[in-house]
Amino acid sequence: MRATAADRAASSANPYLICAVAWAIPGGGHLWQGRIQKGLIFLITLPLMFVVGLLLQGRLFPFEVSQPLVALAAFADIGMGVPYFIAKAMGAGAGNVIAITYEYGNAFLIVAGLLNMLIVLDAFDIAQGRK
Amino acid sequence: MTSHFGLMVVFALFVSIVFATLMRDEPRDQLRLGARLLAGFVGGGVLAGWLLYPLPF
Secondary structure, three states: OOOOHHHHHHOOOOHHHHHHHHHHOOOHHHHHOOOHHHHHHHHHHHHHHHHHHHHOOOEOOOOOOOOHHHHHHHHHHHOOOHHHHHHHHOOOOEOOOOOOOHHHHHHHHHHHHHHHHHHHHHHHHHHOOOO | OOOHHHHHHHHHHHHHHHHHHHHOOOHHHHHHHHHHHHHHHHHHHHHHHHHHOOOOO
């Protein structure tokens, strides 16, 4: 896709600030840079995936350095940005290990965070003029 | 919904939407790639399930 007027306007912004916004608000980096269609899709899809993960009784893992896999899962979870902190503040994401959907919930939560990290990288590429 | 297949389809749908949106710029291309990815994920999942079925563990 060729650069639009919005792209050129956004190109003066700090790419790292764009990354921070893209991380905090899924799709925010794309919306800022004028990629409205992509930004709206991310803004709807990723929080929805995150909420489905919470409804499936998945867990938002804590940072436990003594358990590397748990710490990695926590790192992936936090990739979701602001929705992660809202869920934490509301007490959601405690996880119910005996629920039949527990592992599915974890997969939804972790992958939603990882996909948002991928979207942050895409926003960074756009800000750098590579796309 | 607690059906394993249903949850797999929902998961594949989310991932397909994000990948297709990331990798293509035009809505028609996004739709086409998303449909192919979804079919591949669901088909691959069913195939893997059948291949793993005879395993005793």
